[in-house]
Amino acid sequence: MTTRLSMVSFRTAVHNDWCPGCGDFGILSSIQMALAELQIEPSKAVIFSGIGCSGKTPHYVNTYGIHTLHGRSLPFALGAKLANPTLTVLAVGGDGDGLGIGAGHFVNSGRRNVDFTYIVFDNGVYGLTKGQASPTLARGLKTKSLPRPNINDAINPIAIAVTAGYTFIARGYAYDTRHLKELIKKGIQHKGSAFIDVLQPCPTYNDINTKEWYGGEDRVVEGKPLPRIYKLEDEGYEYLVNSADPEEDNKKKLQAISRSFEWGERIPIGIFYQNPHIPTYEERIVARTPVYATSPPAIQPIAGKSGRPLAVIDEIMAEFMV
Amino acid sequence: MPSSKISWMIGGAQGTGVDSSANIFARAAALSGLYVYGKREYYSNIKGEHSYFSIVMSDAPVYSHLDEVHLLATFDSETVVRHAWEVVRGGGIIYDAMAVGEKITSIPTLEKIVSERILTKLSREGLGETVGDVLEVAKRAGAALYPIPYMEIIKKLAEATGEKQLSALSRMTNVLAVAASFSILGLPFKSLEEAIGQIFKAKARVVKSNIEAARITMEYVTNKFLDTFPYRPTLRPTRKPRLLISGTSSIALGKIVAGCRFQTYYPITPASDESVFLEDHDTFTLNMEDYPHLQEVSELNGHGGVVVVQTEDEIAAVNMASGAALAGARASTGTSGPGFDLMIEGLGFAGMNEIPLVVTLYQRGGPSTGLPTRHEQGELLFSIFGGHGEFPRIVISSGDIEEAFYDTIKAFNYAEKYQLPVIHLVDKALANSTMTTDVFDRGRLNIERGRLFTSWDASKGEYKRFAFTEDGISPRTVLGTTNGIFWNTGDEHDEYGHITEDPTLRDKMMEKRMRKLETADAEIPESERVSIYGNPDAPSLILSWGSPKGAILDAIADLEHEGLHFAFAQIRVLHPFPTRFIQTLIPSYKKTICVEQNYSGQLMTLIRARTGHMIDHLICKYNGRPFSSTEVKNALKEVLFKGTARVVTRAGA
Numbered sequence: 001m002t003t004r005l006s007m008v009s010f011r012t013a014v015h016n017d018w019c020p021g022c023g024d025f026g027i028l029s030s031i032q033m034a035l036a037e038l039q040i041e042p043s044k045a046v047i048f049s050g051i052g053c054s055g056k057t058p059h060y061v062n063t064y065g066i067h068t069l070h071g072r073s074l075p076f077a078l079g080a081k082l083a084n085p086t087l088t089v090l091a092v093g094g095d096g097d098g099l100g101i102g103a104g105h106f107v108n109s110g111r112r113n114v115d116f117t118y119i120v121f122d123n124g125v126y127g128l129t130k131g132q133a134s135p136t137l138a139r140g141l142k143t144k145s146l147p148r149p150n151i152n153d154a155i156n157p158i159a160i161a162v163t164a165g166y167t168f169i170a171r172g173y174a175y176d177t178r179h180l181k182e183l184i185k186k187g188i189q190h191k192g193s194a195f196i197d198v199l200q201p202c203p204t205y206n207d208i209n210t211k212e213w214y215g216g217e218d219r220v221v222e223g224k225p226l227p228r229i230y231k232l233e234d235e236g237y238e239y240l241v242n243s244a245d246p247e248e249d250n251k252k253k254l255q256a257i258s259r260s261f262e263w264g265e266r267i268p269i270g271i272f273y274q275n276p277h278i279p280t281y282e283e284r285i286v287a288r289t290p291v292y293a294t295s296p297p298a299i300q301p302i303a304g305k306s307g308r309p310l311a312v313i314d315e316i317m318a319e320f321m322v
Numbered sequence: 323m324p325s326s327k328i329s330w331m332i333g334g335a336q337g338t339g340v341d342s343s344a345n346i347f348a349r350a351a352a353l354s355g356l357y358v359y360g361k362r363e364y365y366s367n368i369k370g371e372h373s374y375f376s377i378v379m380s381d382a383p384v385y386s387h388l389d390e391v392h393l394l395a396t397f398d399s400e401t402v403v404r405h406a407w408e409v410v411r412g413g414g415i416i417y418d419a420m421a422v423g424e425k426i427t428s429i430p431t432l433e434k435i436v437s438e439r440i441l442t443k444l445s446r447e448g449l450g451e452t453v454g455d456v457l458e459v460a461k462r463a464g465a466a467l468y469p470i471p472y473m474e475i476i477k478k479l480a481e482a483t484g485e486k487q488l489s490a491l492s493r494m495t496n497v498l499a500v501a502a503s504f505s506i507l508g509l510p511f512k513s514l515e516e517a518i519g520q521i522f523k524a525k526a527r528v529v530k531s532n533i534e535a536a537r538i539t540m541e542y543v544t545n546k547f548l549d550t551f552p553y554r555p556t557l558r559p560t561r562k563p564r565l566l567i568s569g570t571s572s573i574a575l576g577k578i579v580a581g582c583r584f585q586t587y588y589p590i591t592p593a594s595d596e597s598v599f600l601e602d603h604d605t606f607t608l609n610m611e612d613y614p615h616l617q618e619v620s621e622l623n624g625h626g627g628v629v630v631v632q633t634e635d636e637i638a639a640v641n642m643a644s645g646a647a648l649a650g651a652r653a654s655t656g657t658s659g660p661g662f663d664l665m666i667e668g669l670g671f672a673g674m675n676e677i678p679l680v681v682t683l684y685q686r687g688g689p690s691t692g693l694p695t696r697h698e699q700g701e702l703l704f705s706i707f708g709g710h711g712e713f714p715r716i717v718i719s720s721g722d723i724e725e726a727f728y729d730t731i732k733a734f735n736y737a738e739k740y741q742l743p744v745i746h747l748v749d750k751a752l753a754n755s756t757m758t759t760d761v762f763d764r765g766r767l768n769i770e771r772g773r774l775f776t777s778w779d780a781s782k783g784e785y786k787r788f789a790f791t792e793d794g795i796s797p798r799t800v801l802g803t804t805n806g807i808f809w810n811t812g813d814e815h816d817e818y819g820h821i822t823e824d825p826t827l828r829d830k831m832m833e834k835r836m837r838k839l840e841t842a843d844a845e846i847p848e849s850e851r852v853s854i855y856g857n858p859d860a861p862s863l864i865l866s867w868g869s870p871k872g873a874i875l876d877a878i879a880d881l882e883h884e885g886l887h888f889a890f891a892q893i894r895v896l897h898p899f900p901t902r903f904i905q906t907l908i909p910s911y912k913k914t915i916c917v918e919q920n921y922s923g924q925l926m927t928l929i930r931a932r933t934g935h936m937i938d939h940l941i942c943k944y945n946g947r948p949f950s951s952t953e954v955k956n957a958l959k960e961v962l963f964k965g966t967a968r969v970v971t972r973a974g975a
Binding site for chain 1 (some may be wrong): 606642
């Protein structure tokens, strides 16, 4: 008998020690809701994380949870997924984790298009080490704990994801959980590497890109705040690559990059780009090693009951026989 | 006096077929029934720099190379001027008859320091500055000269084959040198023919023209030179089938048998050959007959497969392998020193989270980029102690190519039984040498997966990945196991894998983890940890680890004939150290000698730390070239007769 899974099925009893009002809570519940709505068996899902506040996420979710090293969640996640492609694999991490120390893995994972979903908790600061500037903080900004204004330029995670080769690219907002949950669901359902950049105000250290700032409370028009955030889908934005034609793909990619530079007065969220026509890494392996399709590494039997190895190497040894 | 071991060397510019000619020669010699040991030396360079291959053959098993060269085969000037000095009295040099007039200073790849060294020697002999002058020195020292008119033979070959492009044929000069060697050594053409067929099997035309080239050359040499070469191997009727295989291929085969189904790597010399070989053999046969009860096997259609992933760096390599291991695959990565440096944080994570992970570490000359294509054993202490904090790991080391195959299976068994990272230490000498060995026997192997649970019975209670147990080993589920959910974190954690900073829990968890090493120490039999060779009743004990084994075995066998006796303990499990065994072994000898290829004597340091015993003598080497049996033999004599505390050997070109 299978019971219907709800958001509660994905909660753990672990005490959550994020700061009150942290954007991370919204991302956490969006993940839990997405998994519940997709009815993914908790024991068939794995969440990988890096280091920082976001790194604790797996401990709060009742699925397999691997809280890895700083910047290294993606290699772990890819290894697990390729060893057992039946798993639903998510990776989560901060912008410092994924775009600073882990930037090499972020870019190179895009080249592979492994079927998994990567969610970045993007708040512009290194929270857990008391608020240093992260790779997405704009130059010249001086958030609360910076002794001097930020000296580095910010990188653009969406544009990088496009050029790196991610095949599903979206941006969510931590305080719009219903919208974010839908993005996560679509990311999980997408066959290939999905990247979701989530704007996540840090109430303790980022006193510039706050919930109020995103909500436009500093610019009241006719008694109402004029929000900075808007949804791409509300403006008829076409993100989907409809054919395997590289020309269409290039057009959609350039469009996504161009939109990703919109910032300040208006900030788009939603799906920037999706291309379902690029083969996944798993499909690429099957093309060269067909046995992978039915017998991936973690599922393949390697020994008989007695423990004798199953692999026979006589044919290979023949190459060396004298 | 003719030796029972004959040493042949071939050299040339990288990219001109030195490797393939050496492979042909080694295979042909082995097919003639000889035992063979081949050593490959090359620069960190793609084309043009000097590389050479030395092959020792004998009618009895041979485990190492010799300093002396009996027959030097060359087809370029650089090989002559670099190696003619190594040829013994009565030995021979094969060279291009046209090249004798070439000036040494015109060889562009000869470093200034080398050419100056050679010119000094020549002027001391009152000679000039050409290749011919170097040959004259060799002749004075008693070497026979075999000038071969390569170009004339190639022209003759062009007539015979109808091939008009001489440049296409001149690519075969290396085979001409091999064939001339075969003739001089009195080895049968039939074996050479067979070896050429096997090496170039994919290209029938290449096979045909190479065989023709070999035939014409052998004919020329037989007619031209007297049949008086004193160093001729003794041929016996062909024995049982054997393998002629390199270290990297042997370990790759070990991984397939061990059930390693996920391998990651980042390109690095000399480790990547293993991964490339695995990728090239990523589908293999499974034995279905023996296992009719295994239903899954029929679904595989009789095949298994390994996934090899080339990652963006070694950090990704180690962590991706850990991810696969968490999912239940036997997983490993292969690397060399600089890559291993980058893997240390990931290794700590595997230790902290009790992930069965195998790292095959091919040591090479360090520190930093060091001598990337040369040999050293510099990472013994690093592989045992590297990393912040303390975590359990097992470090093993193989002494030769055959051992490396069987040790690979052991590495995976230890990793899963004790749920920890295992570092399998090998090195450049083992990786790149080739050796005749017995055919690998999977019949004597067992896969032991330890406390692995493919399902978890919830009625037994909630699953705890890091449950406290007496021996420190907890039941292990893998990602995807129903009722088996767990958490991992690099933070200290509780039995579920959730973060804790509680001091009591920290103590318990630390002790649980480290207890696994005590369990391993108690369970792994001494016979797997130390091998004893030589004469156990001898007054002197040699202690070593890894690839010097071959040179030591050959050296002590020779010294035995001279009436000098040695016992030799090869330590194969370096961590947990076989303390009890070594502690009682050492006092029964008058003299103890460590032989290892590093500057500081890392095994010597380790023995002191683990047993309290001081080792009396150290024979060490760090010039990037592996020990020859010749130099180990001489160094042992120096220790014995002069009592030298530290002997540094410096042979090799």
